[in-house]
Amino acid sequence: QKEVEQDPGPLSVPEGAIVSLNCTYSNSAFQYFMWYRQYSRKGPELLMYTYSSGNKEDGRFTAQVDKSSKYISLFIRDSQPSDSATYLCAGNSWGKFQFGAGTQVVVTP
Amino acid sequence: NAGVTQTPKFQVLKTGQSMTLQCAQDMNHEYMSWYRQDPGMGLRLIHYSVGAGITDQGEVPNGYNVSRSTTEDFPLRLLSAAPSQTSVYFCASRRDRGHTEAFFGQGTRLTVV
Numbered sequence: 001q002k003e004v005e006q007d008p009g010p011l012s013v014p015e016g017a018i019v020s021l022n023c024t025y026s027n028s029a030f031q032y033f034m035w036y037r038q039y040s041r042k043g044p045e046l047l048m049y050t051y052s053s054g055n056k057e058d059g060r061f062t063a064q065v066d067k068s069s070k071y072i073s074l075f076i077r078d079s080q081p082s083d084s085a086t087y088l089c090a091g092n093s094w095g096k097f098q099f100g101a102g103t104q105v106v107v108t109p
Numbered sequence: 110n111a112g113v114t115q116t117p118k119f120q121v122l123k124t125g126q127s128m129t130l131q132c133a134q135d136m137n138h139e140y141m142s143w144y145r146q147d148p149g150m151g152l153r154l155i156h157y158s159v160g161a162g163i164t165d166q167g168e169v170p171n172g173y174n175v176s177r178s179t180t181e182d183f184p185l186r187l188l189s190a191a192p193s194q195t196s197v198y199f200c201a202s203r204r205d206r207g208h209t210e211a212f213f214g215q216g217t218r219l220t221v222v
Contacts, residue, residue, distance in 0.1 A: 008149065032209050043113070043199050043213030044152070088151065095140070095206035101151040 003027045006089055006100030015109050019076035023089035023100050026070065030091030030098075033065045035074045038086045038102065047087070048074070079107045111135050115200050115214035122190040122221045130185040130217050132200030138212075139205045141183040142167070143175065145196040146216075152199065158183055159206050190221045 006023045013019055021035075032051050036044035050056045053067045064073040072089050086102040116131045134141065142157035154167030158177040172194060174186040183202075187194060197218050201211040 002151075004151070006151075034209060041216070043201075043215050044211075045213065046210045049209045092209060096154070097152075097211070099144075099152040101149050 002100075003098045004089060004091055004100040006103055008101055008103060010104040010106050012106045012108060013079055015079060015081060015107055017079050017107075019074075019079050019083065019105055019107070021074040021076075021087050021089070021103050021105070023072040024070055025072065025091050025098075027091055027093055027098060028070075029093040031094070032092035033063070033072050034090045034092060034097070035061075035063055036088040036090060036099075038088060040085075044088055049092075076105075079105075081107050081109050083107050113200055113202055113212050113214040115198075115217050117217060118215065119218045120220070122187070122219065124190060124192060124221060126190050128187050128190065130187075130198055130200075130219075132183045132185065132214060133181050134183075134200075134202040134212070135181065136202060136204075136212065137180060138202035139180070140208070141177065141200065141202045142211075143173070143183070143185045144199045144201065145169065145194075146199060147196050155185065155198075187219075192221045195219060195221045 004025045034049040035047040037047045038044040048063045056063045060077045062075040086104045088102045090099045113134045139160045143155040144152040156175040158164045200214045203211045
């Protein structure tokens with residue numbers, strides 16, 4: 001069983017819609033939870049990270065962590081075509097990252 | 110500021126050949142790592158280094174060697190390439206092991222025939 005599970009998509013939404021992305025994890029030792037964005041044929045780049053449970057907002061992006069249910073979420077408001085990418089969730093346990101397989105998001109104009 | 114630079118971008122190898130994937134960073138980061146990315150599998154850690162002269166194995170180290178003689182460089186060696194090593198390889202660095210933001214290179218697309 002993978003430590004971080006993520007639906008691969010693709011998830012197709014119209015421009016302006018809310019994108020909702022989810023991951024589940026099994027490793028209780030994760031201290032930080034991260035979302036990386038990866039454009040096609042590029043390396044991933046950090047979008048947001050949260051420590052422990054709770055919400056974190058950064059512009060149009062909101063990350064949520066529920067440690068009791070081992071659930072990680074990312075919401076993108078007012079989605080733009082430039083948000084089309086693969087989104088990877090990850091957990092960080094004592095410096096070791098464990099990534100999900102990524103969800104491909106397509107925002108259509 | 111170049112960040113993390115990987116070379117080559119593309120490579121085709123024959124089974125049994127060896128090669129070295131190069132990775133260099135100019136951010137004076139202590140921690141460097143190599144991942145492979147396969148469809149449906151996500152990023153899997155091959156080897157990592159917490160500083161010059163110190164390396165350790167990740168999740169999928171078999172068939173790969175690394176060394177870290179300088180802070181800047183972290184090459185990945187394929188000893189005897191196999192078709193199962195066909196993948197996209199990413200080098201990443203971060204300030205130290207405790208840091209959350211990793212900077213990734215552009216990737217090397219490797220095909221072993």
